Amino acid sequence: MTSRNLTIDQTLQDYITAHSGVDPLVAELIAETRAATGGAAGMQISPEQAVFTTTLARLLGARSAVEVGTFTGMSALAIARGLPEDGHLLCCDVSEEWTNIGRKYWERAGVADRIELRIAPAAETLAALPADATVDLAFIDADKTGYPTYWAELVPRMRPGGVILVDNTLWSGRVVDPADTSADTVAIRAFNELVTGDDRVESVILPIGDGLTLARKK
Numbered sequence: 180m181t182s183r184n185l186t187i188d189q190t191l192q193d194y195i196t197a198h199s200g201v202d203p204l205v206a207e208l209i210a211e212t213r214a215a216t217g218g219a220a221g222m223q224i225s226p227e228q229a230v231f232t233t234t235l236a237r238l239l240g241a242r243s244a245v246e247v248g249t250f251t252g253m254s255a256l257a258i259a260r261g262l263p264e265d266g267h268l269l270c271c272d273v274s275e276e277w278t279n280i281g282r283k284y285w286e287r288a289g290v291a292d293r294i295e296l297r298i299a300p301a302a303e304t305l306a307a308l309p310a311d312a313t314v315d316l317a318f319i320d321a322d323k324t325g326y327p328t329y330w331a332e333l334v335p336r337m338r339p340g341g342v343i344l345v346d347n348t349l350w351s352g353r354v355v356d357p358a359d360t361s362a363d364t365v366a367i368r369a370f371n372e373l374v375t376g377d378d379r380v381e382s383v384i385l386p387i388g389d390g391l392t393l394a395r396k397k
């Protein structure tokens with residue numbers, strides 16, 4: 180198949196970010212994350228992924244959301260901003276230190292009361308959720324080898340028409356490098372096959388950020 184996607188160099192990337200409605204609070208969170216976490220800051224979703232996620236939450240009319248992998252709170256901020264005042268976002272992470280950075284920004288954005296953070300392995304938190312299919316929007320962005328478990332817990336809990344977003348599904352392009360057999364790359368490849376073969380959803384990999392899978396529950 181002929182490619183109809185652009186190769187995004189840094190200049191074009193900067194242009195995209197500059198034209199994607201990224202606000203100063205997000206820019207501040209990015210700067211604080213870089214200062215406080217160093218190289219780990221690369222784990223943050225991209226600013227335009229954040230804007231996309233907020234918009235998607237609004238388009239879905241989402242009231243109930245679940246996030247797996249919160250880090251310093253950027254994707255949680257994006258989801259919560261797309262929820263109504265009485266909406267609820269359950270965030271799963273294992274780091275108090277990193278998520279404490281995010282809490283300040285959730286407060287400043289006026290969305291902290293929509294966010295419930297559970298510090299525990301996400302597999303445990305998800306398994307303990309009610310089994311009913313009521314989640315409107317989910318976001319998976321934690322340890323890559325855990326993705327199949329998070330998927331298995333979340334798909335049955337999504338309402339029909341609900342959407343699961345999954346970050347890093349292109350893994351800097353390493354998914355198509357046969358020489359890369361690292362555990363994370365192998366896990367992402369297997370996860371992408373799992374999603375493609377799952378008849379409960381319709382899905383697409385969007386080449387935004389590090390690759391963002393959008394899967395809609397049928």
Ligand SMILES: C[S@@+](CC[C@H](N)C(=O)[O-])C[C@H]1O[C@@H](n2cnc3c(N)ncnc32)[C@H](O)[C@@H]1O
Pocket residue numbers: 222223224247248249250251252253254255271272273274277299300301302320321322325
């Ligand atoms: C890629 S970062 C998430 C980035 C975040 N979505 C953002 O927008 O900044 C991955 C996060 O997953 C968390 N994590 C790793 N293993 C986990 C597990 N088993 N359960 C819950 N969280 C986990 C890490 O502590 C880290 O904060």
